[in-house]
Amino acid sequence: MPARRPAQPYLNPYLAGVGIGVVLLLAFVVMGRGLGASGAFSTAVATGMAVTAPGHAAANAAYAAYLPDGPTSLFSDWLFIEIVGVTIGGLLSALLAGRFRVAVDKGPRVSVRGRIAYALAGGALMGIGAKLARGCTSGQALTGGALLSVGSWLFILAAFAAGYLAAPLVRRAWT
Amino acid sequence: MAPLAEFGYVGSAAGLFVALGLGIAFGFFLERGGLGNAVKLAGQFYLTDLTVFKVMFAAIVTAMLGLFWLAALGVVQLPLVFVPPTFVLPQLAGGVVFGVGFVVGGLCPGTSCVSASSGRLDGLAVLGGMVVGIVAFNEAFPLIAAFYGATPLGPLTIPQALGLPHGLMVAATVGAALLGFLAAERLERPAGAARG
Amino acid sequence: MRRVNAALGAAAAALGGLAGVLTLAGGRVAALDQPLPALVESHRVSALELAAWLRDRRPNLVILDVRPDSTAFEAFHLPRARHVPLADLRSVPPDSGATVVVYAAGGDLAARAWLVLRTLGHDAVRVAPDGVGDWLAAVLNPTLFTDATPEARQAFAAQAELSRYFGGLPRILPPGARLDSTTLLRSTLRRGCAF
Numbered sequence: 001m002p003a004r005r006p007a008q009p010y011l012n013p014y015l016a017g018v019g020i021g022v023v024l025l026l027a028f029v030v031m032g033r034g035l036g037a038s039g040a041f042s043t044a045v046a047t048g049m050a051v052t053a054p055g056h057a058a059a060n061a062a063y064a065a066y067l068p069d070g071p072t073s074l075f076s077d078w079l080f081i082e083i084v085g086v087t088i089g090g091l092l093s094a095l096l097a098g099r100f101r102v103a104v105d106k107g108p109r110v111s112v113r114g115r116i117a118y119a120l121a122g123g124a125l126m127g128i129g130a131k132l133a134r135g136c137t138s139g140q141a142l143t144g145g146a147l148l149s150v151g152s153w154l155f156i157l158a159a160f161a162a163g164y165l166a167a168p169l170v171r172r173a174w175t
Numbered sequence: 176m177a178p179l180a181e182f183g184y185v186g187s188a189a190g191l192f193v194a195l196g197l198g199i200a201f202g203f204f205l206e207r208g209g210l211g212n213a214v215k216l217a218g219q220f221y222l223t224d225l226t227v228f229k230v231m232f233a234a235i236v237t238a239m240l241g242l243f244w245l246a247a248l249g250v251v252q253l254p255l256v257f258v259p260p261t262f263v264l265p266q267l268a269g270g271v272v273f274g275v276g277f278v279v280g281g282l283c284p285g286t287s288c289v290s291a292s293s294g295r296l297d298g299l300a301v302l303g304g305m306v307v308g309i310v311a312f313n314e315a316f317p318l319i320a321a322f323y324g325a326t327p328l329g330p331l332t333i334p335q336a337l338g339l340p341h342g343l344m345v346a347a348t349v350g351a352a353l354l355g356f357l358a359a360e361r362l363e364r365p366a367g368a369a370r371g
Numbered sequence: 372m373r374r375v376n377a378a379l380g381a382a383a384a385a386l387g388g389l390a391g392v393l394t395l396a397g398g399r400v401a402a403l404d405q406p407l408p409a410l411v412e413s414h415r416v417s418a419l420e421l422a423a424w425l426r427d428r429r430p431n432l433v434i435l436d437v438r439p440d441s442t443a444f445e446a447f448h449l450p451r452a453r454h455v456p457l458a459d460l461r462s463v464p465p466d467s468g469a470t471v472v473v474y475a476a477g478g479d480l481a482a483r484a485w486l487v488l489r490t491l492g493h494d495a496v497r498v499a500p501d502g503v504g505d506w507l508a509a510v511l512n513p514t515l516f517t518d519a520t521p522e523a524r525q526a527f528a529a530q531a532e533l534s535r536y537f538g539g540l541p542r543i544l545p546p547g548a549r550l551d552s553t554t555l556l557r558s559t560l561r562r563g564c565a566f
Contacts, residue, residue, distance in 0.1 A: 045313070
């Protein structure tokens with residue numbers, strides 16, 4: 001196994017933000033739409049359901065909405081390909097910066113099991129929240145935020161407020 | 176003449192390559208900024224590490240300013256850029272649920288992919304949880320369909336809603352963001368370089 | 372790092388401030404994000420108007436079906452329409468004497484086509500956002516209800532004549548009656564000397 005490169009410090013957050021902003025701007029200019037993430041998961045879930053239980057997927061309006069051309073549409077779905085890219089980009093950056101490590105990021109007071117439980121629970125809540133809001137931090141906060149969309153800014157305010165209010169309840173997971 | 180796809184310069188196949196390229200850049204910068212690390216992200220909510228705020232609003236300001244200036248120069252036709260439609264109540268409710276999930280899980284959908292591809296198992300767990308959440312939502316959809324579609328306002332921007340010119344809102348948002356950045360720098364100083 | 376941040380902040384402040392100033396100065400920059408429906412409102416054309424233009428052989432009339440799907444176009448399209456999906460509109464050379472009409476089957480597709488064509492240099496572009504539905508209803512299946520006013524009956528007479536020219540089926544119905552989709556006349560193009 002090659003000698004592991006020492007972990008480099010993170011990039012100036014403002015520069016990272018500007019970098020993401022340029023990517024978002026390119027999306028607007030080239031495609032006429034912004035970025036996203038949760039939508040890709042919706043498509044993947046719907047495709048999975050269509051493959052395992054096609055009748056059920058077709059009969060349920062929520063699944064069917066993400067299956068315009070049937071289950072084969074996953075790899076021609078713009079958001080899904082974008083999320084594949086996000087995953088690759090994260091891997092690349094982590095490797096180059098010596099930050100790739102099979103591990104569990106957690107606060108000092110919580111066990112690995114506890115962290116995983118929190119992760120599953122948080123993920124489930126975000127899945128529901130993103131469906132209701134038609135997007136997540138990428139699709140609504142970043143994209144809709146840059147476009148000054150009313151609903152997106154409502155989402156940003158609600159999400160941050162709820163996060164700060166709920167934070168004391170899960171303090172032991174992080175601090 | 177932009178958006179390029181609207182004027183026929185980018186077909187569906189080319190569009191997918193664009194998606195891949197943009198996605199890679201997006202994920203790269205997210206990891207560069209440390210947003211693939213759940214502890215760093217959660218620090219946002221304990222005011223010890225305001226990286227999330229800085230990255231997010233720097234991105235919003237950059238894209239917003241870029242779009243305004245390209246439109247002002249006649250390069251981009253702003254009405255052709257897709258604005259996601261507004262649904263007041265579901266987006267407020269969804270925001271609340273999402274925000275709680277964010278502080279509990281420590282990662283959002285996009286950053287959980289970055290975390291997972293950095294080798295973090297908790298990133299994978301967030302991804303798994305999201306799949307469960309989406310399935311639960313879809314299965315319950317017939318019961319909540321009415322709320323889901325409630326209070327639709329269509330594609331609506333804040334300047335349009337307030338009857339203000341777009342450029343003024345851009346200026347105001349930039350000003351607010353800059354003030355926010357100054358406050359963030361002050362807030363973080365007592366915590367020092369403890370995180371990150 | 373502080374220098375970089377200061378530079379970024381200064382750049383943002385300058386660009387943002389200038390954006391505000393330029394906007395207050397008025398002109399084109401002040402109206403950048405007008406919503407598409409508002410932009411095209413004064414350029415709309417109804418199916419009936421279009422039908423009259425076709426019957427009267429209005430010169431230099433170009434009708435573009437901008438829907439993406441050629442099967443839909445083959446199944447039904449407006450008379451003398453050309454199929455030019457939104458992505459191919461660049462291939463239509465601007466002609467200052469022509470009146471271009473773009474239509475679709477609902478949504479904002481036709482409005483987007485309008486903006487694309489205007490940006491490409493076409494002067495006179497009219498929009499029928501749901502040209503398909505409007506044509507099927509108003510031209511091919513116009514209905515008059517028996518409780519209509521004399522003015523309405525008179526207007527209907529002209530509409531009915533236009534309808535028959537295009538192979539439509541005007542109907543007089545009792546008030547509150549609805550045409551269901553199976554009775555709606557869908558077929559359209561007349562063979563023969565008219566086209």
